[in-house]
Amino acid sequence: MRWSRYFLPTMKDTPAEAQIASHRFMLRAGMVRQNTAGIYTWLPMGLKVLSKIADIVRDEQARAGANEVLMPTIQSAELWQESGRFDAYGPEMLRFEDRHGRTMLYGPTNEEMITDIFKRDVQSYKNLPMNLYHIQWKFRDEVRPRFGVMRGREFLMKDGYSFDVDKEAAELAYKKVFISYLRTFRRLGLTAIPMQADTGPIGGDLSHEFLIQAETGESEVFFDSAISGDPAFTEDLTSDAELEAAFDRLTSAYARTDETHEASLFDAEVPEDRKVVSRGVEVGHIFYFGTKYSEPLGATVSNAGGKDVPVHMGSYGIGVSRLVGGIIEANHDDDGIVWPAEIAPFGVGIINLKVDDAACSAACDDLYAQATAAGLDPLLDDRDMRPGGKFADMELIGLPWVITIGPRGLKEGMAELKNRRTGEKHDVAVADVLGRLAAG
RNA sequence: CGGGCUGUAGCGCAGCCUGGUAGCGCGUUCGUCUGGGGGACGAGAGGUCGCGGGUUCGAACCCCGCCAGCCCGACCA
Structure with a gap:
């Protein structure tokens, strides 16, 4: 590309609203322009980086055996009323009416929709395990958007959903995604440390967040420095046994955000010289939530005994647009951005x-x-x-x-x-x- | 949603207190000289001073209302 023919409008001055490095540099380097609070236009170079990240995520999803689909941004409220989340999800969910007076919403996530898609065409355990994902724009009406694309209201997310016949199979699916995320983030030039998480409005009882260390991160993080040296961050694991062993190592070591942190446990489990207290940006979040959605929405399959059972599900998110900011937070100096080779524009x-x-x-x-x-x-x-x-x-x-x-x-x-x-x-x-x- | 702040040229800002011709730096256009780390000179273009109302002979400036954006907190991929 010749710069003279490329729309790459750089700025010498920093716009007053940009407080953190990634936001400043994304504006100055002509990657994005803000349209309104928490909503951005991606200019050519920003879009190019965003696409490269999405492509790496796709590549790793394919390697992990997931199938790509594309669900709409706009959803009808009906499925959400069935699952009970229409009332449970707070004002963060943008709701509106179409011309017929039907209640619609701009999807903040897609559990209900994917469950509905699944149940129409899958009736047998023989079709499982299954993992479907898409990379699509989401909207969450944050009270206070900030930090540029790191915490926008509209954001690009990869959200994947696994379907299994029972809890045991579903947990294996969860572990596979867990390990595949390590590889995905590694290719993006990041070390994202998995931390025990609250399950939040998605619901469920097994959940981890993946955080990269950054001064400007929104969460305080506490972990055992031994974790980041684990070979699972640098080596590819092939067998299920290797994978489960790595999962057990990584999840048994202490790594929590301020949400789940327990100081007494931290003190007891981690030697003083291995304690890391820092800040982090959440770039991924995974959940196992069992039959939370399959039961109310009637997504069942016949198991090997010929009995209909609700499918066990998990959901797996990667904040694709947020990663652009996160990667810059982790890779810059006073003069600007320092791109990791694989996603450099x-x-x-x-x-x-x-x-x-x-x-x-x-x-x-x-x-x-x-x-x-x-x-x-x-x-x-x-x-x-x-x-x-x-x-x-x-x-x-x-x-x-x-x-x-x-x-x-x-x-x-x-x-x-x-x-x-x-x-x-x-x-x-x-x-x-x-x-x-x-x-x- | 509580507390605070800000809206003046593309960006960064001054002017407002004390009402009277809308300014500065960068960028931008044209020209000349330049050319190894944001150069110099000359000439231009570019503004419903966030929006609405009020006070006044006269409002960027004073008063009222609204809108938008930002910061701290609570909240969040």
């Missing part, structure tokens, strides 16, 4: 220091073509601007690598290659720069 930035110098522009165009051919997805800054602004903008948007070409170095056939994260700079022959980049 472009693989490399190329700065043309002097666009009206024919040789310089030719060298940049050539390098741009090569980088494109190599699948690096480069962003070429071909704007007629002074160097200072270009450097500052490039740091702000945080691409992992930046190649700078200017007339001065070009006389010697040299370009500069800079690593955004480490700040290391090297003068490299233009002909070798992509090879050097590939070598790390």
